Amino acid sequence: MSTTHPVITLDLVLDRHTAKDVLRAVLHSILFHRLFGTVKAKTFEVLDVTMPAVDDEATEQLVDQRVDTFWKGIEGGVNKRGQIIVTFSEKKPKKSWFLVGEEEVPWEEWMINAEIRQPTTERDRQKFNADLATALTKSLKTMLTHTSSETGRAAVPLITVAQGISPFPYRITVKVNGIEIP
Template identity: 30%
Template structure:
């Protein structure tokens, strides 16, 4: 089965920016791969001058936030690392090749790799939702402004990359599944506590096992 892969541009972010950046990217992908009727919800980022669209589905919001929280916990233990998060869409097939087996196989048809370099530039007061208000000098404040502008520009590039991909890559999308919900079956894969690096090796292990945790 043809599995299309999109490697998104790497973003260098600080830890307090992870939540907003990942929500923006993950929700944008999910919105463009949504099934049927959705209740679009415009969301303005607090850290950047960017607006994105969510599907307006509570359970989806919860799943995304849970994975982001797990990723932030991983980052706490592995600072200043380049890492990836993978959002995969798949079909569910019953493996009838093996007698007396009810094994369910996942056939991946699309994978999105979100590439982040989590850096720690300054130890300023910050929170999950608000950009740090404390600056120690005019120089630091100016550097913050430059950093913010760079991230905002790069994030816009990633969003345009997503839109371009979904508009150009359509032939690989499988028939609509006979199931309720707003999304194709999907999973979000983050580094585990035992991983010091994360990339294609992890994805190969995931594909070989065929039984990662189902998130939808």
């Protein structure tokens, strides 16, 4: 698949106890760094890692819904791997001979590859949680590095509409075993 927009990949290995909280925190952190409207901030504390979040009811509902969809898809399958993809787009005039309208053209995509594993002993759990905290810190650093880099800033189209929480449409999709789950 050829893309002209940046695709940022975050790889996470999760356990059943913290998976939903970690995924919510990561999604909120991505949105916090990429919603350019008036955003009220809050934080998530996950495994002693403080992550920024968006304090907006509609955003929280969307994130919760997509995390629940991911969890149900993972729970029902044999393969405990999946993806949550956040796509930011801009609306452009549709280029066609006979049709007039707009189309959404992606300008950035965040791909969260998540795998569920279960530690068996208490010692394994402690190491697992430490590794997951490190992965969360690395994910947050990736977000900060990308969004503040020249590439990350150049990916953002001109903001022409300044209403609402985001001047750009965004979509969160869930895939399990390569199949998109509605």
